Amino acid sequence: MAGPRTPRPRTSSRLRRATAVLGLSAAVVAGAPAAMAEPRTDVTPPVVTADQVMPHLGALQRIADRDGGNRAHATQGYRDSVAYVKAALDKAGFRTSLHRFTHNGATGYSLIADWPGGDPEHIVFAGAHLDSVETGPGINDNGSGSAALLATALEVSKSGLKPNSHLRFAWWGAEEPGMVGSSAYVRELPAAERDRIDVYLNVDMAGTKNNRPWLVVQDDPAAAEAFNAYFAARNLRTVKIGIGGSDHVSFGDAGIPVGGFATGLDDCTHQACDRVENVDPVTETTSTNAFISTVWRLAVRP
Incomplete structure (x- = not known):
């Protein structure tokens, strides 16, 4: 989980919308989304199991293990x-691109993925965010959020979703x-x-063990x-x-409505013990399904 940041005053004066869109900027290396498909407004969100989410965390753990113990x-x-x-x-079937930036003299990358249509x-x-700190593999912080996001995107593809709104996903670097x-x-x-983005949804630390309440952003x-x-x-507490x-x-600093949630810090945050064993599969799966449900609800609604 990234550290706190002093927010800037919001600059957007537009009305908030219930669903979201944004065209690719020159800063993003990718083509424009494909032509809109016919929207579907009667689609029930899919439900995933731990077997569809946890393997992504295992893959990130193996990457860290072979690459010096971190993913910074x-x-x-x-x-x-x-x-x-x-x-x-x-x-x-996503249209992917890398957004490049420089931090501390080194090139960084964020991965952007557009689902055609909408x-x-x-x-x-x-x-x-996909990166970890240098002191550990960052599997709960934030491999867990990255895996939940990837599982959501893959369900969009698997279901052949044709949303009313355009869907964009991002895995942030640094x-x-x-x-x-x-x-x-x-x-x-x-x-x-910026004005085409109706809402940005974030997921950070989705699988904290002994999770108490889910921390839900109350902006959009x-x-x-x-x-x-x-x-x-599901009788699950929120704060x-x-x-x-x-x-x-x-996004909030730029006046873009935001939402999302986290499951909170744990004893291994930013440490070498933030490994795959540090993630609770039940909490991770619940978080993923909550994210899928909300993406479906916002993107499919007219």
């Missing part, structure tokens, strides 16, 4: 993490040093393209209501939080 910015461990996620998305004037944007990758991306977007009303309703229906402390800050 500018390391082979981070580059291999990006390659793993990108290969899965490319195979699933209204390009309304983007639902979902993200998580977030642990202070949300560098996400802020670089948002900063380079033209104002008109539609996103907050969707997450809160999901957890309430309402504001913007701060994770990757969504970069």
Whole structure:
């Protein structure tokens, strides 16, 4: 989980929308989304099991093990993490691109993935940071969020989802040093393209053991209501939080409505023991299904 950041005043004066879109900027190395498919408004969100989520965490752990024990910015461990996620998305039919930036004299990368179709004037944007700190593999922080996000994207492909809104996903680099990758991306977007993003959804530390409440961001009303309703229906406690402390800050600072959740810090945060064994499969799977449900709800709704 990235450290706190002092928010800037919001600059957007537009009305919030329930669903989201954004065109690719010149800063993103990719083509534009494909032509819109016919929207579907009657799609029930899929439900995944731990067997569909935990293998991604195992893969990130193996990457860290062979690459010096971490997946931090500018390391082979981070580059291999990006390659793993990108290969899965490319195979699933996403249009992927790398957004490049520089931090501490080294090139960093964020991975952007667009699902073809959906209204390009309304983007639902979902993200998580993929990097770890140098002191450990970062499997809960934030391999768990990255795996939940990847599982969500793969379910979009598996179901052949044709949402009303355009869907975009991102795995951010160099977030642990202070949300560098996400802020670089948002900063380079033209104002008109920022305005096409109706909501940004973030997931950070999705599998904390002995999780107490889920910490749900209460900024965008539609996103907050969707997450809160999901957890309430399962008698799972939540705590309402504001913007701060994770990757969504970069979007919130730019006046873009944000939502998302985290399962909170654990005793291995930013340490070598933040391994795959540090993630609770039940919590991770619950978090993933909550994220899938909300993405479906916001992207499919007219």
